[in-house]
Each structure stands twice: as C-alpha cells, then as structure tokens.
Amino acid sequence: MINYDLVVVGGGPAGMAAALKAKECGVEKIVILERAETLGGILEQCIHTGFGLHYFGEELSGPEYAARFIDLVKETDIDVKINTMVLSVNDDKVVTAVNTVDGLIQIQAKAVILAMGCRERPRGALQIAGTRASGIMTAGTAQKYVNIDGYMPGKKVVILGSGDIGLIMARRMTLEGAEVKVVCELMPFSGGLTRNIVQCLDDFGIPLRLSTTVIETHGKERLEGVTIAQVDNKLQPIPGTEEYIECDTLMLSVGLIPENELTKQAGIELDRITNGAVVNEMRETEVEGIFACGNVLQVHDLVDYVTLESQIAGEGAARYILGKNTDEKVYINTTPENGVRYIVPQKVNIKSKEDVKLYFRVGAIYKNKKLTVEVDGNILSSKKKVKLAPGEMENVVIPASVLATLNKNSTIKVRVED
Amino acid sequence: MKKDMTCVACPLGCQITVEIENDEVTAVTGNTCKRGDAYARTEVTNPVRSIHSTVKINGGEHPVVPCKTSGPIPKGAIFDVMKEINNVTVDAPVKIGQVFIENVCGTGVDIVATNNDNGK
Numbered sequence A: 001m002i003n004y005d006l007v008v009v010g011g012g013p014a015g016m017a018a019a020l021k022a023k024e025c026g027v028e029k030i031v032i033l034e035r036a037e038t039l040g041g042i043l044e045q046c047i048h049t050g051f052g053l054h055y056f057g058e059e060l061s062g063p064e065y066a067a068r069f070i071d072l073v074k075e076t077d078i079d080v081k082i083n084t085m086v087l088s089v090n091d092d093k094v095v096t097a098v099n100t101v102d103g104l105i106q107i108q109a110k111a112v113i114l115a116m117g118c119r120e121r122p123r124g125a126l127q128i129a130g131t132r133a134s135g136i137m138t139a140g141t142a143q144k145y146v147n148i149d150g151y152m153p154g155k156k157v158v159i160l161g162s163g164d165i166g167l168i169m170a171r172r173m174t175l176e177g178a179e180v181k182v183v184c185e186l187m188p189f190s191g192g193l194t195r196n197i198v199q200c201l202d203d204f205g206i207p208l209r210l211s212t213t214v215i216e217t218h219g220k221e222r223l224e225g226v227t228i229a230q231v232d233n234k235l236q237p238i239p240g241t242e243e244y245i246e247c248d249t250l251m252l253s254v255g256l257i258p259e260n261e262l263t264k265q266a267g268i269e270l271d272r273i274t275n276g277a278v279v280n281e282m283r284e285t286e287v288e289g290i291f292a293c294g295n296v297l298q299v300h301d302l303v304d305y306v307t308l309e310s311q312i313a314g315e316g317a318a319r320y321i322l323g324k325n326t327d328e329k330v331y332i333n334t335t336p337e338n339g340v341r342y343i344v345p346q347k348v349n350i351k352s353k354e355d356v357k358l359y360f361r362v363g364a365i366y367k368n369k370k371l372t373v374e375v376d377g378n379i380l381s382s383k384k385k386v387k388l389a390p391g392e393m394e395n396v397v398i399p400a401s402v403l404a405t406l407n408k409n410s411t412i413k414v415r416v417e418d
Numbered sequence B: 001m002k003k004d005m006t007c008v009a010c011p012l013g014c015q016i017t018v019e020i021e022n023d024e025v026t027a028v029t030g031n032t033c034k035r036g037d038a039y040a041r042t043e044v045t046n047p048v049r050s051i052h053s054t055v056k057i058n059g060g061e062h063p064v065v066p067c068k069t070s071g072p073i074p075k076g077a078i079f080d081v082m083k084e085i086n087n088v089t090v091d092a093p094v095k096i097g098q099v100f101i102e103n104v105c106g107t108g109v110d111i112v113a114t115n116n117d118n119g120k
C-alpha cells in the first residue's frame, strides 16, 4: 500500500484546479490519477472558443484553457499518473487503481477528491426503434473522432438534441464538408445558448426543428436514414407527421450524466436531481474526507465555474488533511422552491466564517421574474432577472454575517417569483 | 428597412433591431451594452466570424492538432479559409500560438495553434 495525503481522481479542469489549490494551501503529497493519456479531460476535444471569459477574462479554446492548468501542475511536485484507471474508492479512503506500468495499485489517502466528470447519455437511454447499424454515436464521441483522431465519422448527418455539444458539432461537421441535414429537439425550446444557435446553425442555414424527435433508424450495416416525427405536448410522436431523412450518421446530444459509479460504490449519498453527491459548502460528501467537484458533482456549462468549485474542494480537502477543520459544525439544508430545481451545496455549515455561494438551475424558461432568497422567513435578496433558462447556472451569495445569525432549525430557500 | 438579429458577442444573446436607410445604419435598439451596438453595425455591413479547426501533424501525439483564426474573418471567407487549413501539414513539436498559416486568404489574419503537441 502506498500513502498519499490527497488522491485526486480525474485530471480534467476540476481535478487539476483542486490539486493545485490543495498544494497552495500546504498539502504535501498529492497524486492525480487520470485514465486518459493526457491531463485536460473533455477540454482537449473542445477546440472551439468560449472558455475562460470569467476566470481569465479572455476567450480561450478548451485545449488552451487546459494547457494553462497543465503547465501549473508541472511546476509543482504534484504526482500525475496517466493511463491509470481508478477501480474503487472506499469509505476508509483506500483508492484502488490499475495501469500497465504499476499493475494494480492501492493507495491509502488522508483525503480523496472525486473529479471524474460526466459522460453523455447513450442511445440505450432513448427509445428509438431500428437496427444496430453503425453511424449512430453521441456528439461527444464524434467530437473526439474529428478533433483528436482527425477523421470524419460521416458525410450526411442528423443531430438529435440541441444542447451546446450538438450545436457545436453541427458547425464543426459543416466546416469539414459534411452536410448537416437537420437538428431535432424534443422540447419546444433549445437547451443550447442562443449565440450557438446563431453561430452554428443559422450561419450555415441548418434547420432546427423543435418538438421533433427521431423515432426510427434504418440500415443494416451502416445507417441509411432516420424517421423523424413531431411530438405533442406530452412528448409523444404525432401520427401522420413522420418524415424520412437520408443520412449516414446520427449524433445524439441528449444530455450528460455525472460519472458516479465510484461515488456510489463508496456508499456516498447522491442527490436525486443533480445525480451528483450531496455536499456541504466545502464540497465534502457525506463521507468525511471525500470531496467532489466539477461535472461529477453537477453538470456545468462553463468551465470557469468548474475551476472555482474545484478550488473550494481543494481548500476543503487541505483543511481536513492539515487538521484545520476543528471549528464547530452545524449543518442546515438549502431548499430549492418554486422553479428552482436544485441547489449545490445541499448543506451549509452555519458556523462557516466565510460567505457561501449557492449555485442552482431553474427548471424552465422564465422572463422578467425575480430570484428570491428567503432566510428564516425574511427576504435576504430579490433580484430582477430579464431571463432565466435551464441552460444557464445561476448563483446567489449568503454572507457570513447572515450565517452567523442562524440556528440549527433555520432555513435557506431560493425561488423564482413574480 | 429593419433587421432583427441576436447578438453573439456574449452568452446573454440580446435581440437587436437595426434600422437601415440608404445603406446607412440609422438606429440600433435592443442591445444591453456597447459591444452589442458594434456587433450589430458590423453584422449588417461586413459580418465576421472566428473559426476553429484542426491541421494534420507529422509525428504528433495525435494525428491532428487544433488551431484557430487569430482574429475574426469575413463570413464569406469561411470555406476558403477551411480549404487552406486542410491543405497544410505541420511537424511536431508544436506550441500554443505558433503560426501555421500567415495572412490566410489575404484576410490579414493568421492560423495559429491552440494546443501543445510535444510529439511521440
């Protein structure tokens, strides 16, 4: 058994930022375990810009954003093991991993940070009839083929799902000479940013069909076409609206799920809405000394927020390891209400001496509403919002001075109202 | 003449209306900030975009390395620029910011690397 103070599982932006922060806070022996051949996570394949506007005040591409952190990690004595797959983490903080150099390794850690990111919902999660022809893949897989492996997965493309990854791949495939026939979205609105609809679809005349889905795929070996249909307000296909579209590739961009197999195995409680761990304001899970951050905790659309969240986890882990965590702890839950789907962190220590930022998402599109924070029945803040959308993460601050007035029966509620 | 558009200068995506008379912009409304005004004016006179792609690399960690235009190019030049990008092959190692193509298609803009590749 090897010993480390801190083991970070996953070397994407979350894992790197958490490890760097822990180092800065004085933690000595840190190792990052990454199953891929490089650090950087999903950013390595996101070659479009749009990263870092908040954190660096610059619009960077994914690899450029990642490279800044990779360089910082290299300047420290943080150990990095690539091509290393973590198989399990237990509640005694023993991490088991495997790679071709060391074989099976077991590490006893004082603290663990889970930063495994998320993966895309596969076809199995959808109800599409038809054969198992090749040419059906998630948009993220296609993105890896084109941007990292340098080969085009198809020529005539239909995309199901209008999240940002789907939109970005519509443009990418078009630039490389493919014909993107249509983007279908099951919901009556797109989950992607408006600017991506303009830059990725409108610019190239790619149609976006809302309230439309793919109901059947055709073709034996290779995909030859799909049948699409409009859906009613219960999201059921409307008979008579079916339409056949010839294509050799179907890309699915139908949502991301946090990769929490390891978390579940460790016996850590998950939030039903986020599918990530239940955490406190330092991003510590229900198991003491195990922290989570980044897309494994909640699906983020801005990597800048991933970095900030992971720095909190890094600092939390450092305090735990260095025994600076002895202050009294009294936790209360944060409560999402009316229009707010979830809040991270789910629990807040009211003895915390620092302001606490609550991150959350709304469940539908709202215009000209107010975001209200109620503490013990009193309105703490009520901010006017021109637009609120499920695609964009919001945040509110609970000042330390307010936390200091609370007791164990206090409540913190966040809601959307007129 | 009135033209409606969505500002893409930041993720807020304001709906902007531009009024044009005799090829001159007479009014811009709906924007939340100055950048929106500027975006709307160039969008009706000379729309520009930045593009991101990959070039082939010899001896690299991967078969391709990502790149971008160092600044915005006219929208109409996008596919010509893509053709140029797909015509070059570079050699590893490559550093972020390294210029692959200077003044691509006479746009005054360069194609630069957006990732490091230290080679195999």
Ligand SMILES: Cc1cc2nc3c(=O)[nH]c(=O)nc-3n(C[C@H](O)[C@H](O)[C@H](O)COP(=O)(O)OP(=O)(O)OC[C@H]3O[C@@H](n4cnc5c(N)ncnc54)[C@H](O)[C@@H]3O)c2cc1C
Pocket (backbone or CB within 6 Å): A009, A010, A011, A012, A013, A014, A015, A033, A034, A035, A036, A040, A041, A042, A043, A046, A049, A050, A051, A052, A084, A085, A086, A087, A115, A116, A117, A118, A140, A143, A164, A165, A259, A262, A293, A294, A295, A296, A300, A301, A302, A303, A304, A306
């Ligand atoms: C296609 C796409 C486009 C995006 N576009 C934008 C954008 O334009 N702007 C923006 O700001 N954000 C964007 N994002 C979001 C941003 O990239 C992510 O929020 C961010 O990368 C999440 O970081 P992470 O470290 O949590 O996860 P990841 O980057 O996914 O990193 C997780 C890492 O953990 C590793 N791992 C997982 N399980 C194990 C295991 N068992 N053992 C060892 N290692 C493991 C993985 O290999 C991976 O490297 C995009 C995301 C995607 C997927």
Ligand code: SF4
Pocket (backbone or CB within 6 Å): B007, B008, B009, B010, B011, B012, B013, B014, B030, B031, B032, B033, B034, B035, B036, B037, B039
């Ligand atoms: S007008 Fe300003 S605030 Fe609105 S989208 Fe454009 S840049 Fe953003």
